[in-house]
Amino acid sequence: MTDFTKLAGELDGPLFLPGDPGYAAESFTFHLTHPLTPMAVAGAASTADVQAAVRFAAANNLPVAVRGGGHLQTHRASDALLITLDRMSGVTVDADRRTARVTGAARWQAVIDASAAAGLAPLSGSSVTVGAIGYVLGGGQGPILGRLHGYASDHVRSFDIVTADGESRTVDAGHEPDLFAALRGGKGNFGVVTAMEIDLFPVATVYGGGLYFSGHDIREVLHAWRDWEATLPDEATTSFAVQWLPPFEQLPPPLRGANVVHVRFAYVGSAEAGAALVAPMRAVAPAIIDTVAEVPFPVAAVLHNDPTEPAPAIHRCVGLGSLPDAALDKLIELTGPESPLRLVSVEVRALGGALDVAPAGPDSVPSRGLPFHLIGLQIAPPPDVAAQSANLEFLIGSMRPWADVRRMVNFVGPEEALNAAELRELYGPELYDRLLTVKAKYDPTSMFRKNHTIRAL
Known part of the structure; x- marks a missing residue:
């Protein structure tokens, strides 16, 4: 048994052991299907706390897991020391430089609010409750500004990171550029990222929202959407989700228990131009809600209407190289009114635009150039996990004829994220080997192996 007494005395923040009051709350995660049960939890109150925890883990041959607000943790971490970053969370906006310094487990909502006060906006994701740093470490495709400006990781100026040797480093394009490149898409493989500086953009308003159509109109809507999205300028971003919604009272009455197609649209420009762009979709079928x-x-940042409360959810994803009629027809069969699967959400995002353009310096985003990305989500309480996992596997397997090996790392399921062969295929051999080299340099014992783990096959 590891004696954590010494570590407790070195921390300014609290240390929790199993059974302690506060342990469960400190270990809590949004996805209830994958709870964390670590050996101990260090509630870091400062970078010095993170360093002390990492050095203790190294001295005791413990793996380290990090809870930084989501898009990072995938493993129960029962044999690990968990470091939580909530007490370090903060956002500081420099309006003149159009940047934000984001620390700890700050969620996108905090970054959005601080930026909006200066008439600026970040490259945030579809969920405002997700931790900004964990999202950016996976690249980060935004539902509003992504096609116009690229992945969120393209616009990171620097990271502060505590590596496996317990050192705190500030890395950027000119300082330890190999580590900087690996962090921009390589997830949490290389240390505990405690802060980042990111670019902001002068966007105050957006012409955007959602069109909800009845599932009975799915064939007309999906075929029209496929043809329509190809005509959009880079200032516009769109996706759709075919949803079997629960009969929750918090939903508007037309959506309770309904099978719907939710078309999302965002345009950075005038309302008049945006209305003209979305007009063809408005004409396809009567919208239940517009x-x-x-x-x-x-x-606009919440236009996807992503869940804001924890749930026992599972998910899978696949990149799509194209959406011919046959692919759409198969998707309609799998998700529409006659579907036996009844998945809560099957979403397809149209990528392209600046998301296809590599940044000036090297990075590690593996999905650049991918036209579409599909994510399947299902609510699965513990008794239903096996059956619902099989349904998701059936969905993904059925779409394989149109699949692309590239995927967005942030949507890779927990089981796949711990599978080195899956990750090597996703990143491609050349990029994966480069990440392995950086991993060997900064984390030679693979202390950080409880997430999307880069390791030799």
């Missing part, structure tokens, strides 16, 4: 309008960026 929320597309000119709104402040913080309102």
Whole structure:
């Protein structure tokens, strides 16, 4: 048994052991299907706390897991020391430089609010409750600004990171550029990222929202969407989700228990031009609900209506190299009114635009150039996990004829994230080997192996 007494005395923040009051709350994660049960939890209150925890783990041959707000942790971590970063969370905006310094487990909502006060916006994701740093470490494809400006990781100026030797480093394009490149898409393989500086953009309002169509109109809507999205400029971003919604009272009455197609749309430009762009989709079928309008960026940031409460959810994803009629027909069969699967959400995101353009310096985003990305999500309480996992596997397997090996790392399921062969295929041999080299340099004992783990086959 590891004696954590010495570590407790070195921390400014608290240390929790199993059975302690507060242990469960400190270990809590959003995805209830994958709870964390670490040997101990260090509630870091400072970078010095992170360093002390990492050095203790090294001295005791313990793996380290990090809970930084989501898009990072995938393993129960029962044999690990968990470091939580909530007490270090903060956002500081420099309006003149159009940058934000984001620390700890700060969620996107905090970054969005701080930026909006200066008339600026970040390259945030579809969920404002996700930790910003964990999202950026996986590249980060935004539902509003992504096609116009690229992946969020393209616009990181620097990272602060505590590596496996317990050293705190500030890395950027000119300082330890190999580690900087690996962090921009390589997830949490290389240390505990405690802060980052990111670019912001002068966007105050967006013409965006959602069009909800009845599932009975799915064939017309999906075929029209495929043809329509190909005509959009880079200032516009779109996706759709075919959803079997639960009969929750918090949903608007037309959506409770309904099978719907939710078409999301965002345009950075005038309301008049945005309305003209979305008009073809509005004409396809009568919308049950239409929320597309000119709104402040913080309102547009939640246009996907992602869940804000924890749930026992499971998911799988696949990149799609194309969406011919046959692929759409198969998707309609799998998700529409006659589907036996009844998955909560099957989403397809149209990528392209600046997401296809590599940044000036090297990075590690593996999905550049991918046209479409599909994510399947299902609610699965413990008794239903096996059956619902099989349904998700059936969905992904059925779409394999149109699959691309590239995928967005942030949506890789927990089981796949711990599978080195899956990750090597996803990143491609050349990029994966480069990440392995950086891993060997900065984390030679693979202390950080409880997430999307880069390791030799």
